[in-house]
Amino acid sequence: MPVTIRSALLTVASDAEPLLEEAMDGVRSIFRQAVPGLFFVEERRVASDRYLIEDILRRWCDEEDMDFVLTIGGTFPAAGHSSDEITPEATAAVLERAMPSLPEAMRAYAVEEAPEALLDRGVAGIRTRTLILNLPGPEPLSRMFAEAIADLIGPIVARLQPVEQPAIQPSVQASASSARPEKPKGTGLNADEFAAFLAARRDE
Numbered sequence: 001m002p003v004t005i006r007s008a009l010l011t012v013a014s015d016a017e018p019l020l021e022e023a024m025d026g027v028r029s030i031f032r033q034a035v036p037g038l039f040f041v042e043e044r045r046v047a048s049d050r051y052l053i054e055d056i057l058r059r060w061c062d063e064e065d066m067d068f069v070l071t072i073g074g075t076f077p078a079a080g081h082s083s084d085e086i087t088p089e090a091t092a093a094v095l096e097r098a099m100p101s102l103p104e105a106m107r108a109y110a111v112e113e114a115p116e117a118l119l120d121r122g123v124a125g126i127r128t129r130t131l132i133l134n135l136p137g138p139e140p141l142s143r144m145f146a147e148a149i150a151d152l153i154g155p156i157v158a159r160l161q162p163v164e165q166p167a168i169q170p171s172v173q174a175s176a177s178s179a180r181p182e183k184p185k186g187t188g189l190n191a192d193e194f195a196a197f198l199a200a201r202r203d204e
Contacts, residue, residue, distance in 0.1 A: 005035060005067045005157055008042035008060045012053060012074035012087050013137070023139035027072060027146045034150035038068065048074050048083055053090035061094070061130040067157045069130055073137030075122040087134055088121045095125035095132065099156075102133060102149050109148035114141050129160040 011024060031038055042060060046052055053071075060066045074087030092098075102124040110117035120141070122134030131153065135142045 003037055005038040005154070006065070007031070007038055007040050007068040007070065008064070008066045009040050009044075010053070010056055010060075010069070010071045011043075011045045011137075012048055012071060013045060014048045014074065014084050023137070023142050024072065026139065026143045027070070027135065030143065030146040030150050031070070031153065035154045038153070042066070048086050050083060050086045050090045050093075053087060054093050057091065057094045057127070057132060061127040061132070066130050067160070068153060069132045070135065071122075071133070072135045072142055075120050075134050075136045077119055077121065085121070088123045091123050091125070091132055091134055094127055095123070096127050098123065098125040099131075100124070102152070106135075106145040106148040110141060110144040114144060117141060117144070120145070126160065129162070131156050131160065 009024075009028070028040060042064065044056060046056070053074075057069060057071075060069050071087055071091065074085050076085045078085035100123070103120070103122050106122075107117045107120055116138075117136075120136045122136060122145075124131070124133045126132070133149075135145045
């Protein structure tokens with residue numbers, strides 16, 4: 001696992017779902033305690049604008065090389081033509097590999113205490129080497145979702161890091177052949193001896 005997990009937090013607020021700073025503090029605290037070396041080095045708060053959200057996520061993954069990107073808010077049902085609650089669609093547009101098991105685990109964890117967990121439409125997945133995860137905005141739902149999978153963030157991020165290739169060692173066979181002594185040179189006649197040999201044959 002990397003010594004430092006560079007993370008970014010994007011909160012998506014709307015008039016229908018204002019985000020409370022108390023909820024944000026709770027989520028930050030859960031991930032910091034559960035994941036050694038995790039630091040939020042970028043934080044932004046935006047309105048529910050799909051293309052703005054997509055642009056920020058791409059930049060954090062492709063240019064800022066974040067290890068983990070967390071979004072909070074904008075994951076509940078809304079009318080199809082509306083720009084509200086658009087975070088899952090914006091996130092899915094930038095993902096290269098989906099990880100549906102994470103949202104499924106979060107909903108299953110929270111549903112007994114908070115049945116509205118089943119209303120959440122958040123997604124999770126990978127872009128390049130960055131893990132992206134959606135959380136719902138309301139407290140305590142966001143806290144329960146974070147608690148459900150916080151311990152998994154470190155192992156997932158570790159799997160996304162480049163693997164160092166060992167230095168190529170010469171093969172035993174190559175080493176043996178290079179150390180093999182040279183064959184002795186032939187001991188045939190030299191030019192003068194060969195000429196004398198031919199002359200003797202003619203005189204016979």
